[in-house]
Amino acid sequence: MRPLPIAAAVAFALTLPALGAEADKLSTSAEIKTIHCGHLIDTEAGKLLGESTIVIEGARIREVRSGKADVAGAQQNIDLATSTCLPGLIDSHTHLTGETSPTGYTDQFRWNVADYAIRSTVYAKRTLDAGFTTVRNLGDNDGESIALRNAINAGIVPGPRIFTAAQAIGSTGGHADGTDGYRKDLAGDPGPKVGIINGVDDAWKAVRQHYKDGADVIKIMPSGGVLDESSSVDNAQMTIEEIKAVVAAAHDYGFIVAAHAHGAEAIRRAVIGGVDSIEHGTFMNDEDMKLMKEHGTWYVPTIIAGKYVEEKANVPGYYPPQVAAKAKQVGPIIQATAGKAYKAGVKIAFGTDAAVYPHGENAKEFKYMVEAGMPPMFVIQAATTHAAQLLKKEKDLGSLAPGKFADVIAVEGNPLDDVTLLQKVRFVMKAGERYE
Template sequence: MTRIVFSGGRVFTGRATEPGDVVVEGDRIVDVGIGLDGDTVVDATGHTILPGLFDCHVHFMFSGADLVRSLNTPFSLPFYEAIGNMKATLECGITTVRDALGADLGVAEAVRRGLIQGPRMQIAVNMVSQTGGHNDDWMQCGAHISPPLHPGLPDTVADGPEELRKVIRTLVRHGADIIKIASSGGVMSPRSNPRHAHFRDEEIAMIVQEANAAGIAVMSHAMSGDGILTAVRNGVRSIEHGVFLTDEGVEEMLKNGTWLVPTLMAPRMVLDQAAAGVAISDVILDKARTVVAQHTQAFQKAHAAGVKIAMGTDSGVGPHGDNLNELTLMVEYGMTPAEALYATTTSAAELMRLGNELGELAPGKLADLVLVEGDAEQHVKAGTLKQSVRAVYQNGVNVI
């Protein structure tokens, strides 16, 4: 088996970058150190070698927040658009994602079988919401405005523990690797309020119980302080967004070991699209403007307290391929560049229960590597990391 050595670069260790070489055989890293040899040499002089990056919150089947466009898009077109969305994400060096709503088992299998190129993924299939919640597509005119459900995407609006038990089992049947719920309202749903908690304790307890029985975890879209608390005390693995996080919520997350996936980009992507002329309702824009400042404070509060943080963007709400801007925002609001990279590698791998295989450059791990020209930490700070990616390897194969 050919032994490939990435030689002469600097290796990100999880907390810092140090001089080093990385040796790959087949789909695995077999050695990391100084002065290593191989059958084939990839000259990494002047480059930083990173583990494959993670984005723990994407939507490959979405291509922006333009409702009018989506209503005029043929049903099958988003499946083809997803191919480009995946490639744009892979080009950033992101080799693993959680698709938080939209991609069905067929989309995931197309990547797993090598039919299309993209990050390996865990899929939520659809988001579980209460009636009138963040995934209820009812509009004031009386119409339902989401694309029609298809056999791979079951209806997931439900109320009460027994309805929810059925929904979770249905999602597992449909191939869900992760269960996503909405324990609060959100920005993009015009009839829900981000400050209001959704689902009661007994409902989320049932969701988590059924997910655990299937060997999978629960991620919760949670903006309101009470919605965060209800989700955390009932055992969800991660809080997505966490906009109105309270001190009590921080304490509960620390006690339970819950991750925060902040998606600082998400409301900003909505506002950027509106500024570019996309037709977005005033109701949604008002909510996006309201949450931005509070979102930043919540992130800073969680980081300062030592809450576990993993990188996620909500790409799909805005453009795919800009994912690494999230790292720069994380640094702007208090993280060091090394901490932001850790959140995008080791911490994210642990959140997704992939730490035994990914997230670090270490012997025995899958050979996902990203070659970045120059100092990756400086690029994170400057917002130039994407432009500096020179090669991406997934399972030992040069894919970009």
């Protein structure tokens, strides 16, 4: 093993607290806490349990007992006897380093990366306060979500556990190309170093660059999208060969791959190409759903994003005209597509596209999913056990069970009777630490 350069050695040393912050609590502090819950949702069994006691040691759950139990050696006892406890929620599709604004298309020419990074700390705290203790961050401007993740892991700022894709990967002029709409002298020719690819070799370069930069997952853009300044929301923008190359490279490096895809053909290519999840899926057809079931591909609907952009498209000047036109195409369709996919048996994980709407309102998605025909227990599982499986982190996340991180939230009343209660989280704990 060759010695690290000084700068790299310092960077590595600075990451040590972040890497060990959660995992080492059992061995270093071993503080024992209990939470007494009036009810507890067992997301693995899909059942609402009665009075329960969660025993926490350090960052993880030691055991879950039936009834109100006294635990010897507990340094802290938290009484939530009037509340329903459930695992910390997981949003599988967020963008914590930006937020919707009528000035967003001009802010990008005035703000530096640091401006986005500083604001991201506010968005992260809002997300955590809303009960989302883990997120998959699917795209930023210049890797600033990596810095946000590291700051949260080091305990510098509060926020959810982040698995970030950094910059999305796509084609020249496609939904991932942040220079769409720029005049020629500003647009330049972005390449694989910033996620813009044209061909198989570029695909491998882009994924390897993401590995070098410190990303956790990969996000691709095989179809058009709503908020970029191009004309199509659903055209196919990556070849099957490019998608397969990204997936092959990503899986070599242990990354899962999320595919932003509105159009049916883009969805088909992405599924055949081996991606792990389809995001949005607005114009998904029966063939796509059949393929997704055959390949075991996850679907992340993001209904709230479609509804929000449709609403704002009717506000004069909020979006550029071509963006507003695309928003009006997607908004009326996306919820019905999610309902059809559920009935067809496609695997569904919870995700919202946070930033397209204001951060902290993530739990509105539950109501929209239920309106689409999904049972309340299913939508809660979509944001816990299902999302953990998508992340391949089910050993650590997704349920209140021994050995898993002590990510616990609570609401007054029973969210299985009224899923909108999840918009009013009263208690948040992440990895054994309570957040007010």
